Amino acid sequence: MLPELGHFALILALLLAALQAFFGLAGPALGRDRWLAAVVPATAGQAVMVAAAFGCLIASFVRFDFSVVYVAQNSNSALPLVYRIAAVWGAHEGSLLLWIVLLACWTIAVAFGISRLPPRFAARVLGVLGLVSFGFLLFTLATSNPFLRLDPAAADGRDLNPLLQDPALAMHPPLLYTGYVGFAVAFAFAVAAMLEGRLDQTWARWTRPWTLAAWAFLTVGIALGSWWAYYELGWGGYWFWDPVENASFMPWLVGTALVHSLAVTDKRGLFKSWTLLLAIIAFSLSLLGTFLVRSGVLVSVHSFAADPARGVFILAFLVIMIGGALSLYAWRAPLLRSAAGFEFASRESFLLFNNILLVIAAATVFGGTLAPLISDTLGLGTLSVGPQYFNPTFLLPMLPLIALAAIGVHSNWKRGRIRERSRPVIVTGLISLAVSLAVVFGYYAGRPGLAPVSIALGIWLVLSSLVDPIDRLRRRLSLPRAVLGMTLAHVAVGVFVVSVTAVESYTVERDVALARGETVQVGGFDFRFDGVDALHGPNYDGVHGVVQVARNGRSIATLQPEKRRYFVQQSVMTEAAIRSQAGRDLFVALGEDLGAGRWSLRIQVRPLINYIWLAALLMALGGLLAASDRRYRTARATAAEPIGAGQGSIA
Amino acid sequence: MTPRRRRLLLVIGILAGVGIAGVLALQAFRTNVMFFFDPTQVANGEAPAGERFRLGGMVEDGSVVRAPGSLEVRFVVTDFQRSVPVHYTGVLPDLFREGQGVVAHGRLGSDGVFTADEVLAKHDENYMPPEVSRSLKTPQPGTTAPPQG
Numbered sequence: 001m002l003p004e005l006g007h008f009a010l011i012l013a014l015l016l017a018a019l020q021a022f023f024g025l026a027g028p029a030l031g032r033d034r035w036l037a038a039v040v041p042a043t044a045g046q047a048v049m050v051a052a053a054f055g056c057l058i059a060s061f062v063r064f065d066f067s068v069v070y071v072a073q074n075s076n077s078a079l080p081l082v083y084r085i086a087a088v089w090g091a092h093e094g095s096l097l098l099w100i101v102l103l104a105c106w107t108i109a110v111a112f113g114i115s116r117l118p119p120r121f122a123a124r125v126l127g128v129l130g131l132v133s134f135g136f137l138l139f140t141l142a143t144s145n146p147f148l149r150l151d152p153a154a155a156d157g158r159d160l161n162p163l164l165q166d167p168a169l170a171m172h173p174p175l176l177y178t179g180y181v182g183f184a185v186a187f188a189f190a191v192a193a194m195l196e197g198r199l200d201q202t203w204a205r206w207t208r209p210w211t212l213a214a215w216a217f218l219t220v221g222i223a224l225g226s227w228w229a230y231y232e233l234g235w236g237g238y239w240f241w242d243p244v245e246n247a248s249f250m251p252w253l254v255g256t257a258l259v260h261s262l263a264v265t266d267k268r269g270l271f272k273s274w275t276l277l278l279a280i281i282a283f284s285l286s287l288l289g290t291f292l293v294r295s296g297v298l299v300s301v302h303s304f305a306a307d308p309a310r311g312v313f314i315l316a317f318l319v320i321m322i323g324g325a326l327s328l329y330a331w332r333a334p335l336l337r338s339a340a341g342f343e344f345a346s347r348e349s350f351l352l353f354n355n356i357l358l359v360i361a362a363a364t365v366f367g368g369t370l371a372p373l374i375s376d377t378l379g380l381g382t383l384s385v386g387p388q389y390f391n392p393t394f395l396l397p398m399l400p401l402i403a404l405a406a407i408g409v410h411s412n413w414k415r416g417r418i419r420e421r422s423r424p425v426i427v428t429g430l431i432s433l434a435v436s437l438a439v440v441f442g443y444y445a446g447r448p449g450l451a452p453v454s455i456a457l458g459i460w461l462v463l464s465s466l467v468d469p470i471d472r473l474r475r476r477l478s479l480p481r482a483v484l485g486m487t488l489a490h491v492a493v494g495v496f497v498v499s500v501t502a503v504e505s506y507t508v509e510r511d512v513a514l515a516r517g518e519t520v521q522v523g524g525f526d527f528r529f530d531g532v533d534a535l536h537g538p539n540y541d542g543v544h545g546v547v548q549v550a551r552n553g554r555s556i557a558t559l560q561p562e563k564r565r566y567f568v569q570q571s572v573m574t575e576a577a578i579r580s581q582a583g584r585d586l587f588v589a590l591g592e593d594l595g596a597g598r599w600s601l602r603i604q605v606r607p608l609i610n611y612i613w614l615a616a617l618l619m620a621l622g623g624l625l626a627a628s629d630r631r632y633r634t635a636r637a638t639a640a641e642p643i644g645a646g647q648g649s650i651a
Numbered sequence: 652m653t654p655r656r657r658r659l660l661l662v663i664g665i666l667a668g669v670g671i672a673g674v675l676a677l678q679a680f681r682t683n684v685m686f687f688f689d690p691t692q693v694a695n696g697e698a699p700a701g702e703r704f705r706l707g708g709m710v711e712d713g714s715v716v717r718a719p720g721s722l723e724v725r726f727v728v729t730d731f732q733r734s735v736p737v738h739y740t741g742v743l744p745d746l747f748r749e750g751q752g753v754v755a756h757g758r759l760g761s762d763g764v765f766t767a768d769e770v771l772a773k774h775d776e777n778y779m780p781p782e783v784s785r786s787l788k789t790p791q792p793g794t795t796a797p798p799q800g
Contacts, residue, residue: 235742344657356665364676371680381686384705388683393676511741513722563745572745591742596720600742 003068006056007147013049013100014141016042017134024127028120028195036123043111043126046133047104054101057146058088067153070094070146076159076568078539086170087160092310093146095173099290100136102174102181107133110185110210117206124192125185132184135317143310159568162540168228176221176248180286182214183251186258187283190276191325194332199272204265207279209627211262212485215255216623222248223616231576236509236587236604238612241390246369247289253362254282257355259623264351268413271348273336274355276329284322285362291318292369345416350408357397357404364393395450402457402497405490406464424467432459444506451505458497465490485626492618499611509604515597523605525586526550532590532599540564540573545590545599549579561590561601585609685756694733698759706735706765707754715749728753728765735759739767746772 020042027035057070061084066072074087074094089098107129114122140146163169186207193203225245230238239245258278265275291314342348368385375383406429410421418425436456444451469487472479508523516531530546542564549557559577566573576589584607591600687705688698698704706728714727722741726749727734737755747753747770757767 235744344661349661356668360669360672364672367676368680371684383684383686385680385684389679393672393679396672396675511722513720515720574745589742594717594720594722598720600722602742 002056002059002063003065003147003149006053006060007145009049009053009056010137010141010145010147013046013053014134014137016046016049017130017137020046020130021127021134022130024123024125024130025195027127028124033119036119039123039126039130040111043107043130046130047108050101050104050133050137053147054088054097057094057097058085060147061085061088064157065153066155066157067150068146069148069150072150072154072157074160075157076539077156078567079157079160079165080538082167082170083160083165086164089173090160090164093140093144095177096136096140096144097146098173099177099181100133100140102177103129103133103136103184106178106181106185110188113210114206121192121196121198121203124195125188128188128191129184132188132321135321139310139313139317143313157568159539159566162564162566162569162571162573163232165566166228166232168224169232172221172224172228175217175224179214179216179218179221179255180248180251180289182210182217183255183279183283183286185210185214186279187325190279191328194276194325194328197332197335199276199332199335201265201267201269201272204262204272204275205632208259208262208266209629209632211255211259211279212623212627215252215259216620216627218248218252218255219616219620219623222252223613223620226616227613230609231578235574235589235602236576236606238503238609241368241385241387243369244289244293246365247285247292250362250365250369251282251285251289253358253365254278254285257358257362258282260351260354260358264348268342268348270342271352271355273329273333276336278355280322280325280329284318284325287314287318287321291315342414343416345411345418347408347411347413349416350404350411353404354401354408357401360397361394361401364397365390368393395454399450399454399457402454402461402493405493406457406460409465409468409490425464428463428467429460432456432463435459449505451501454501455498458494458501460494461497462491462494465494480629480631482626482629482631485622485624485629487622488625489619489622492615492622495611495618496615499608499615502608503606503612507604507606509602511591511600511602513594513598513600520603522603523584524551525556525605526553527588527601527603529599529601535562535564537564539568540566542572543590545588545601547577547588547601549586557586559586559588561588563590563592580610583607687754689730690728690733690735691730693735693759693765700761701758703756703758705754705756706737706767707752708735710747710749710751710753712749728755735765736763737765737767739770741768741770743770744772748772 020039023035023038023042027033027039059065060068060071061075062081064071064075064077064084066075070091070093074090075084079087087094089095107126110129111122111126114125117125189203189207189210193199222245225248226238229240230236258275261271261275261278264271291311368389371385372383375381407418407425410425411418433456436452436459439455440452465487469479469483472483510520510522512520514520514529516529519526519528521527526549528548528550530548532543532545535542535544542562544560544562547559547561548555549559557579559579561577562575564573564575565571574589574591576587578588579586584605587602587604587606589602591602594600685703685705686699687707690706690708692698693706698706708728708730711727711729711734715724716726717724724739724743725736726739727736729735737757739755739757751772754771755765755767756769756771757765759765
């Protein structure tokens with residue numbers, strides 16, 4: 001009964017989304033203001049129906065309803081409750097439904113948030129979001145219905161992929177999708193602004209908090225995925241330039257550019273067309289990411305079942321949405337003229353370079369991600385593009401970006417008076433160079449390469465970002481949340497650069513074969529292997545090794561890396577054991593029984609690796625802090641008054 | 652004139668920067684892309700000698716040999732037409748098994764032995780790298796057909 005209810009709710013949601021899109025877009029276009037009143041009820045109804053469908057699917061999982069195909073494929077009677085719920089988005093159909101649920105959440109938040117904006121504009125925003133939702137609901141119902149029945153019902157389920165039975169992975173898709181989907185809001189604002197011909201700077205101000213929030217969620221989502229890969233995939237990597245990682249990273253890079261470009265459009269009324277374009281591209285890349293993952297055209301750990309029908313559908317959707325938005329853009333472009341100018345070393349210039357470098361970075365990632373696909377389609381051979389390509393090409397635009405950020409935070413709008421502020425720039429630059437050289441040659445002793453440069457740049461960005469806020473505090477000036485958030489995010493980027501450099505340059509890794517009682521020294525630590533013991537879990541068994549770690553003869557940790565065999569799928573999983581210290585992670589993964597009483601072990605000492613994720617968290621926090629700045633709230637109320645007066649409220 | 656010239660300089664600078672980035676990216680791309688070959692192609696001499704490439708196929712049944720207690724392992728990758736012996740030192744992935752699909756990164760020696768520096772077996776039991784399933788054109792009786800991805 002429940003699955004049928006869920007299916008029915010999805011169909012109703014599709015109809016309501018169609019109404020939402022129709023009234024929201026046709027009402028303002030035909031000048032029928034009375035239609036606008038129907039937009040919010042349709043939106044609310046759609047959200048309720050989507051939530052109901054999602055609830056039905058969760059209930060089917062919780063109640064072990066193996067008469068539903070999707071449940072039978074992704075759950076099992078031995079699966080703990082938490083993972084039964086997480087299993088809802090553990091595969092294609094459910095994760096698509098999650099996409100729709102999160103879009104509905106964003107849409108409801110937007111409906112409340114923009115209730116004081118001009119009604120026609122607000123209706124158009126909701127209309128565009130309705131259109132996106134309609135497309136995804138249609139896709140789900142037509143190709144990926146999660147409520148299909150299995151007749152006769154399965155006696156038991158095939159279990160959730162053991163890799164996904166992990167707390168971080170339960171949270172990773174919802175957060176990542178919240179970010180992905182959030183760019184739909186920026187997209188909807190951009191399209192609404194173009195439809196309306198309202199291409200002054202107000203739309204940028206309205207869009208900013210939403211874009212910041214989406215960006216923050218995407219940041220946390222990506223970081224969580226990376227953290228999960230680090231400890232769960234078992235072999236100590238944290239970023240693989242895997243196509244699906246790239247698919248989430250490209251919208252992030254463009255979204256970062258968008259956040260900065262919106263600042264210029266909001267404050268100075270410049271870069272208008274560029275900002276619109278970025279808003280379109282950011283969401284297009286989110287859709288492209290969905291296409292790449294769901295269609296199975298790219299080989300990846302993440303790809304679910306390949307189904308050509310799905311790929312074609314998403315591709316068509318992609319073409320309609322992006323093509324439509326770009327045509328609209330071409331039509332409206334003549335309206336986009338910026339009157340104001342700016343000097344060479346002004347903040348506008350720095351942000352322009354920020355945008356160019358970020359877009360170049362996104363383009364190189366894009367090229368590397370799609371090259372295998374293109375080469376394969378054209379019959380040029382099957383190739384793969386790995387870190388050897390991505391690392392150098394990504395670094396190329398990124399290092400100048402960090403340097404420009406360190407200088408640019410001191411620049412002023414409009415005027416190129418950076419020379420007056422050269423003192424803090426130079427002083428912090430010299431300090432960071434000294435610290436970096438001391439760390440690289442003193443502490444780590446050698447293997448310099450690019451490390452001194454990028455560590456210096458990271459420290460420089462941290463120090464340079466802090467100068468202005470500290471100065472403000474000292475002079476007892478107010479520190480608005482927008483400034484605080486920006487500072488936090490920039491400091492976090494600096495920390496990120498330093499920690500990634502340390503991990504990439506100074507990780508010590510060894511694969512070893514050890515017998516019981518043997519000791520190996522890695523990175524100044526002694527790892528003694530004390531054999532293996534049996535292991536019993538709720539839905540798996542296996543063995544765990546015992547490894548004693550000591551430094552200078554003093555024991556500091558006992559690590560127990562596990563090798564699990566999950567009953568249902570009979571798959572073997574490596575659970576690495578990690579001891580985090582302030583300055584490094586000690587990482588041990590258990591390989592296999594090599595015979596003759598020896599086991600293979602992978603041992604790593606990775607400096608500062610935890611600061612990578614900490615930095616990502618701080619970036620996101622900075623984004624949310626900035627999004628909550630009062631400026632956006634008060635600005636909204638005043639901006640709505642002159643235009644909104646006299647027309648019926650739609651909230 | 653000055654603001655216009657400055658803007659011109661800015662545009663030229665940006666174009667030059669983008670151009671340089673593009674050239675460098677292409678360069679990195681050309682030197683760092685790895686091609687995929689199956690054992691038949693390797694046997695026909697299509698694989699570049701001395702360059703890194705990816706070798707994919709099935710791990711032949713009964714071919715995995717390990718010196719007891721050592722990280723060194725030898726196995727044979729086959730597409731049921733031709734096979735290539737592989738030599739690897741290190742920890743093998745969890746899903747590495749005889750009769751399963753595998754992709755190895757490494758170089759082909761003059762003795763015809765492929766020395767791998769990385770061995771990948773995918774995370775999903777049902778998963779088969781598309782290149783591998785495509786290269787296994789005629790599965791032999793007795794072996795499992797490539798599972799539907």
